[in-house]
Amino acid sequence: MLSILPIVYTLFIVITARSTAMAASRLPPVVKAGYYPSWVVDDLPPSAINTSLFTHVLYAFLVPNNVTFGFDISDSTAMILSNFTTTLHRKNSYVKVLYSIGGGGIEPDPFAVMATKASSRKVFIDATIGVARKYGFDGFDLDWEFPESPKAMDDFAFLLKEWRQAIRKEAKMTNRPPLLLTAAVYYSPEFLMYGSRRSYPAAAVRNNLDWVNVMCYDYHGSWDTSVTGAHAALFDPKTNLSSVYGIKSWLKAGVPGNKLVMGLPLYGKTWxxxxxxxxxxxxxxxxxxxxxxxxxxxxxxxxxNRRTKATVAHDVDTVSAYSYTGTSWVGYDDALSTTAKVLFAQALGLRGYFFWALGYDNDWTVTGQASSSWIVDK
Incomplete structure (x- = not known):
C-alpha cells in the first residue's frame, strides 16, 4: 500500500484544490513557523537552527508572574534571550523571531486572573512590549491553554483588543514596525472539554491577531489507552477529532484562512x-x-524503527503514519503525511503551518520536506 500513497495523496490534493475558491494565490506572505522549546538548547543551540526552512521562530516559553503579571527575567535568561534573537537575525535577516507566553500545564494559571481587569491587562501588555523591544524580538505569541469559561473568553477578547491598540500606539510613538501578535489556540473554536462549554471570540481573533496557530494535534494519547489513534489525524471518519473538522470550524466561525496557521507535530503517541x-x-x-x-x-x-526493525505503514483515512513491532505501536507524521497536510493547508487557503517543536525532527527531514512542499506562485 505504501507505494501508491503518493498517488492517492496527490489526487486528493488536486481534487481539494479544484473545489476551493483559489484563495491560496492571494494570501499574505506565507508562515512557516517553528516553536523552539528552551529545554532543547543542549541538543539544538540557536546557531544550529536551519533558518532557511522557516519564516518565523518562536522561543517557548516565558511565563508572567501570577501576582504582578510582569516578567521576572534573571540575568542568565536575559543572556539566553538576547543571544537567541541576535543569532537568528544574523543567520537570516528575513526570519522573524517571537517569544511565546505561557504553555500547557502552567500552575497556577496567570492568565485568567490577569485578564479580568483592565488595569492588570495593561500591566501585562506593557510588560510584553517591553520584553520584546529590550531583547530584540519581532513580536509575541499568547499560549493560554485554555480560557475555561464564557467569561474567560470575553476577557480574552478584551485582552486582544487592548493589546493590539497598545502595539499600534507603541509603534507610532517609537517609529518602529509594529510588533507581531499571534496566539496558539485549540484545534476547534468550540470547547466541549477543559472547562465549561464556550467558544473563542472569533471577531476579536480576526480583528486583532496577525494570525492564530491552530494546535492540530493531541487528539489521542495516554488519557485513552483502550485503542490506538492518529493523534494529528487530518480526517477521522468516526469522530470530529480531526484537523479538517477543526480548521473548517474556524473558517465557519468567521476567521479567514489568511489568519489560520495549521499546527503539525514532530512527535508521536505510543500504545x-x-x-x-x-x-x-x-x-x-x-x-x-x-x-x-x-x-x-x-x-x-x-x-x-531502526532499532526494532518495526514495520512502517500509512493510514489513508486519517493521513498519518504508524509503526508497530510486537505489542509496541507508534502513531506519528512523517515526511509523506506531513506533505499531504501542508498541501491541504495551502489548497484550503490557509496562511501556513507551524511545527511543535524544533529539536524533535530527524536532521530536518520533515521540516525540510514541508518547506519545499509549499508551492509558491511565480
Whole structure:
C-alpha cells in the first residue's frame, strides 16, 4: 500500500484544490513557523537552527508572574534571550523571531486572573512590549491553554483588543514596525472539554491577531489507552477529532484562512497493543507504549524503527503514519503525511503551518520536506 500513497495523496490534493475558491494565490506572505522549546538548547543551540526552512521562530516559553503579571527575567535568561534573537537575525535577516507566553500545564494559571481587569491587562501588555523591544524580538505569541469559561473568553477578547491598540500606539510613538501578535489556540473554536462549554471570540481573533496557530494535534494519547489513534489525524471518519473538522470550524466561525496557521507535530503517541496481530489505527490497546508517558519525538521514532526493525505503514483515512513491532505501536507524521497536510493547508487557503517543536525532527527531514512542499506562485 505504501507505494501508491503518493498517488492517492496527490489526487486528493488536486481534487481539494479544484473545489476551493483559489484563495491560496492571494494570501499574505506565507508562515512557516517553528516553536523552539528552551529545554532543547543542549541538543539544538540557536546557531544550529536551519533558518532557511522557516519564516518565523518562536522561543517557548516565558511565563508572567501570577501576582504582578510582569516578567521576572534573571540575568542568565536575559543572556539566553538576547543571544537567541541576535543569532537568528544574523543567520537570516528575513526570519522573524517571537517569544511565546505561557504553555500547557502552567500552575497556577496567570492568565485568567490577569485578564479580568483592565488595569492588570495593561500591566501585562506593557510588560510584553517591553520584553520584546529590550531583547530584540519581532513580536509575541499568547499560549493560554485554555480560557475555561464564557467569561474567560470575553476577557480574552478584551485582552486582544487592548493589546493590539497598545502595539499600534507603541509603534507610532517609537517609529518602529509594529510588533507581531499571534496566539496558539485549540484545534476547534468550540470547547466541549477543559472547562465549561464556550467558544473563542472569533471577531476579536480576526480583528486583532496577525494570525492564530491552530494546535492540530493531541487528539489521542495516554488519557485513552483502550485503542490506538492518529493523534494529528487530518480526517477521522468516526469522530470530529480531526484537523479538517477543526480548521473548517474556524473558517465557519468567521476567521479567514489568511489568519489560520495549521499546527503539525514532530512527535508521536505510543500504545501497547492488546493483540500484536491487530495493529492498524483504532486497534485494541491495553496501555501506553514506549517513551515518556507514551510520547516519542520524531527523531526517537526514527531510532525506534531502526532499532526494532518495526514495520512502517500509512493510514489513508486519517493521513498519518504508524509503526508497530510486537505489542509496541507508534502513531506519528512523517515526511509523506506531513506533505499531504501542508498541501491541504495551502489548497484550503490557509496562511501556513507551524511545527511543535524544533529539536524533535530527524536532521530536518520533515521540516525540510514541508518547506519545499509549499508551492509558491511565480
Amino acid at each position: 501497547k497493543l492488546k493483540d500484536p496481530k491487530l495493529h492498524e489505527v483504532g486497534s485494541p490497546a491495553v496501555g501506553v507504549g514506549p517513551g515518556d508517558d507514551g510520547v516519542l519525538t520524531y527523531v526517537q521514532v526514527v531510532e525506534f
